[in-house]
Amino acid sequence: MTTESGADSEAKQPQDNKETEKKKTKAAADSTPLPEQLPAAVGHSTPAKKEQEHQEEDQTSHRSSISHLSKSPLRGVKKPKIMQCKVTLLDGSDYTLDVEKRTKGQLLFDKICDSLNLLEKDYFGITYKDVENQKNWLDPSKELKKQVKTGPWNFAFNVKFYPPDPSQLAEDITRYYLCLQLRDDVVSGRLPCSFATHTVLGSYTVQSELGDYDPEELGSDYISELRFAPNQTKELEEKVVELHKTYKGMTPAEAEMHFLENAKKLSMYGVDLHHAKDSEGVEIMLGVCASGLLIYRDRLRINRFAWPKILKISYKRNNFYIKIRPGEFEQFESTIGFKLPNHRAAKRLWKVCVEHHTFFRLVSPEAPPKKLLSLGSKFRYSGRTQAQTRRASSQIIRPAPFFERSASKRYTMSRSLDGAPIMENHETLMKDSATDGAAKVFAKGDIITTVTTEEKKGEEEKSEQEDSKMDQETPDAAAVRGLRHDTKDTEPPVEVVKHQTNISELKRSFLETDSGAAGLTEWEKRLSSSPAHSPRADEAPMIEPLDLQDNKDEQPAEDETEKPVEPKATEATGYLVKYVVDSVVTEGATSSGPRGISPSTTVDDDVFTDGTLREVEGKTPDSEGLMVRVSPGAVRQEVTQAIIDKKGTLIILKEEKVDTGDKEISLTGEKEVFALPRAVDAEKFDLVLSSKDKDTGKEDVFAFESHMTLIKTVGPKTDMKADDLTQIKSTDSPKKAMASWISEETKAGASEFICTTTCEIKETKTSDGPQQKENLFNLEGLAQFKQLKTHLTQNAVFDSSSSSLEVSTLGWVSSPGKTSADSEQKAAETSVTEATPEKDLDVSDAASKEMPVVHTETKTITYESAEVDTNGDVDPGVLLSAQTITSETTSTTTTTHITKTVKGGISETRIEKRIVITGDTEIDHDEALAQAIKEAKEQHPDMSVTKVVVHKETEITPEEGED
């Protein structure tokens, strides 16, 4: 059992006991100011409110449960319920530790990973058996007691996401644990293999565990002590020995690498099987894996749904459904249902799918649905995605940790599993990282003593200070802060993860550094000094605020008003669009990814789904392959986008790719067209650009080469200018390519502009008025903030082919504007809406208002794919139908235009979606943008996003001056 104090601290902040420990001695006495005392780095994701809530909760429960006890003088102190957890590790040993009952899964997980000295932990997870004896994954963000409802607290540490290419893991120690898992998979029969494979895997196992073949030392029958297969035969053992003899000199790490290289090829590698029945009641198995969902009947694969094929997964009672995007010859999406044994099984399968999809297919986790709006489960995978964890791992620079490959006890026939060897094992694990006894004690997870607490506290404080210092000094810190700000009340899972990261960071620094050196390990320093690689940034949505202003936290209300002062300097940070184009197609950010706005992404997706079989006509396979993959060695494609401003508008234009023939792989996606409304010419250049102004100057800058067309359209009478378009070539990462654009336009004479543009409007949608109501209410209290206006653009193809489409105005107090196209075939339309700062209650009034009273600043960024070009508007086509659908949430209004046209025998469906986000500080535009793109992708997975226009308008408050 822990000591009183340790337990006490855990009671207060179950998810962060380390944190509390540090505080405990002093803070317990004056716990009220505790939140404020939290250094920024710690509190970044956990707002003060939250912690107070915890305390209150604790107190409440305390009152009811142990009210008979005399109240402790320390506020919030109560007798914690300590539970002993037994975790079966991958080598078969048990790890026991005591935790407070309300501890969250993450803490347990972190403790185990720390004890294992495992940094690449995102591939792993903890399982427990439920009442039906079914294995479930522990949700890190939930309290243990809510998950393990009955029985002893027994867990197992397992691989959760099997890396498709283990050679890409950064550390041998990670591969070692993966090997241990796979050995168990093999021996248990979960991972079926042929006799030949059993011998090969077995031989590498022997080599890694026992070293070179040496009959004198090993004894003649050494082999039968180990288990290699579910049904191990003498013959198998002999073959293993035969092979083992040939491995002289092979190191354990090499042997494990070989093991994994063979294991990963097995068809059932990393496939999580679930029993089910199909609609006809036939017994099948559903296998969830990195690439999608596999359907088996017996051992036969009878169907496969790659993630991009799946539009939606859901469950209801004991049914599990997948909604499939229409196939080539089908018109409608179909939903396929499977019967699971019971509701729990259906939910379990659903969760596993959500997690696998997120981990393997997305660049960053999705935010869980907002409470009010969602009906179903709010469960989302909140850990790092594979992309994120790979990036993080690439930063690991600690010397390869020494670890002992314990003879895998669970496979030995002679089981002598007393605790002693296990302890030894753990001590060995800790030796190289822990430099003092206290750490060792802690690492064992047995006890948290007061003694160690004191010491830790000191260390942590230092590291925290360092953390917070960084926050102030490094630009990314601002990003982090921005995130914190943004996610404050919307993304609890993110908070949890961040929190956790922090804990383990602290812990690790405690364990790994010399007693004199405070703070972070090299790895963590690296991580935290780079926004791209910081653990926090990693977990954050890929839309990263680049805003450098530090006042965001403290003065959210003011940060925007300050910006206009130096528009060029500060505003330039407004939007950051990053493309990391890389190529392994199947892993790329995808249509289902929330940020899949880049055309490259689209291509990626197409390759995945349609191009699984690449066309070779007239080409050698090799050359084709090269064309499709930009850089075969590279890992993934990521699209990130950062938008800081609190106000924004976006449009997503989607255009169906009409399959005109065999060539399903269009490489056009590598081209992107960037349109900046209001300049003139379209210039083409190979672009390597990156963002930046400011002090951020750092890792965010990657080079991205692609043909881009910069299109600027001229607004007839605007003063807008695009400036601050900087191009920097980065040498940071040769493998990744990323480009960032920042454009900025400032507009002084808004009214003029509006006047001009109004007349261009063909139709005004009246329906917008009412929809804006809510926005108004939102804004009401924020009259001094800038009001957001919005607008969207449209591309010319669309324009010319169906000019009858209306341009809707999107503001209550808005006058939409449309600027005419430039010489190219593209036009960007922009409408600018204006708002009066003080008052917008009266919708009709506002809507009718044409004269802006406020100077605004607008920014419009258009992303569009080159396909638009190729389609051209040579043939405007025949408009078949047009449809407009509008929907809204509290802060966004989404207007969808669907037009169908026939051009030269090819029907084309174009969906233009405009989303107006009316905002203030309470709205996370970044998230909204991401969400919008994601939704669009999900709703129309067969379509590609060809253009994204982000238009934002910020008021310039009078006191700030204009421009």
Added chain:
Amino acid sequence: MASRIADFGRYTHAIVRGIPASLAKEALRSCPSEVDVVQARREHEKYQEILRTTFGLEVVELPADESLPDCVFVEDAAVVCGDTALITRPGAESRRGETKAMKEALEALNMNVVEMTDENATLDGGDVLFTGQEFFVGLSKRTNQRGAEILADVFKDYAVSTVPVQQGLHLKSFCSMGGPGLILVGSSEPAQKALKIMQQMSDHRYDKLVVPDDLAANCIYVNLPDKGHMLLHSTAEMFPESLKVLEQLKDYTLIAASNKEKTKVDGALTCCSVLINKKANISRFITPCTMWTR
């Protein structure tokens, strides 16, 4: 995968079988035809000669059996992958006897021989497409689900996906492997449909080469250490247009083999031999690979 691919098309042995005179009249065929046995034997001689001299394989020739008119099509009697051979249970009852000699031959080669004994199972080797990374099994008139299941159970390392064969005798009547990761496929609609299904079922990426004639898509790919990619294909006389397509394959040595008589009884090029790589065994496991794309 690199190792799998590197080994793909490497063979050391081939099992063939003579043509019985009964082929002319009694062999199964999808449409009535007159077969010139003498001519067929001449073609078969030539075929074996290519295996022997051009490909340098050790050819094991089983004697023809007059009671088994289709026995020349040895492919249907066994599926060999690595060191394991699955003796099939051919879908046509008249052909079940063909497996006996095949089994003996494979055992003589020290293969790990597994027999399909389940009476509900049928499988023709012609329905089995091994890509080097996985199996596709055509569900056809000759092959059923159970047969495919047994195959999956025998070759546990690999994914085994089923593909309905709507037209043609076998899956390989309209497709075959033209190299590592390259599928040759006919242009007919059923062939293309089957390909789509394979594409959907697979975790792997393949190239495809579409030839106008379905039957011309049945070729034998061999990778020789000294000569590189070799492709045994039907003659220009039979499929001139398809040959033009095949000629686009760069760095390939194309070898034509006349198969005219055998095609009259639905015999394609792959049907007439079982190719074995005795060295393969487990060597494919040893080289670490780099090409795994996912």
